[in-house]
Amino acid sequence: MDELRMFKQFLSAAEHVWTQIAASPRGKSVYTVNGVDYTPLPEKYNTKRKISRIFRRYWGKQLTEAMIRNLNLRQLKGKLCVPYGVIPPFPTTVQSVQVKASRPNQRVVSAILVGKEKKVRVDYRLIKTGNASSFTIMKRSGRQFDPRYRPPAAAKPEPLMHPKAKAKPNAKRKGKNKLLRTP
Structure with a gap:
């Protein structure tokens, strides 16, 4: 399998994984807290550790933490829950991939993502x-x-700042900083 096709499949799977977890509990009981409806996650996603392992197949540590935080998880009645509601359609399908830079253990890849009449x-x-x-x-x-x-x-x-905006002058004293002598 050539590298571009592999990157296309890999990125497509990586982009779908968040929506897969957020949409997984549909049809389950709903708990309401402060006007927000929550629904429990299924067994395979019922801990942050399990979710983190799934995200870490594709994403680095910082992006994994951001994705978990943006799921808005909440522990209710001993179950890990996500907000219940319609998940907006994100552009997640990879239409094309281009390698912009390549090093032995690193690649910079540009991809066109499509979904619900959006192209990014x-x-x-x-x-x-x-x-x-x-x-x-x-x-x-x-x-x-x-x-x-x-x-x-x-x-x-x-x-x-706008490029034409003037920067504020630095409040520091110009010239040499004099050292205080010790007695």
Whole structure:
């Protein structure tokens, strides 16, 4: 199997895994907490550790943690639950793949994702660690626009300044800093 076809299948499976877990408990009992309906996950996804193992087949540690956090899991009546409701259609099907950069244990891949009349271009950094035969996705572009991969709210980047806007002058004193002499 050539490398592009392998990347296409790998990325398609990686993009579908979050939706697969979020949509798995349909038709089960619903618990309401603070106006939000929750439904328990099936046995194969009933712990964060099990979910993490599934995500780690494809994604690196930071992206796995972000994806688990964005599932909005909650422990109710001894069961791990997800919010109940319609999951918006995300572009998850890989239409085409292009390798942009290649190193012995690393690839930068650009993919066109399609889904529900949307078309998105996403760049991935894939890394192969040690003697492992498969790649792991370490970085993904467009994270801030996709609710599955959003970083935590505390780590929001500073707002970008317009290029023509003047930067505030530094409040530090210019010139040499004089050292105080000890007596």
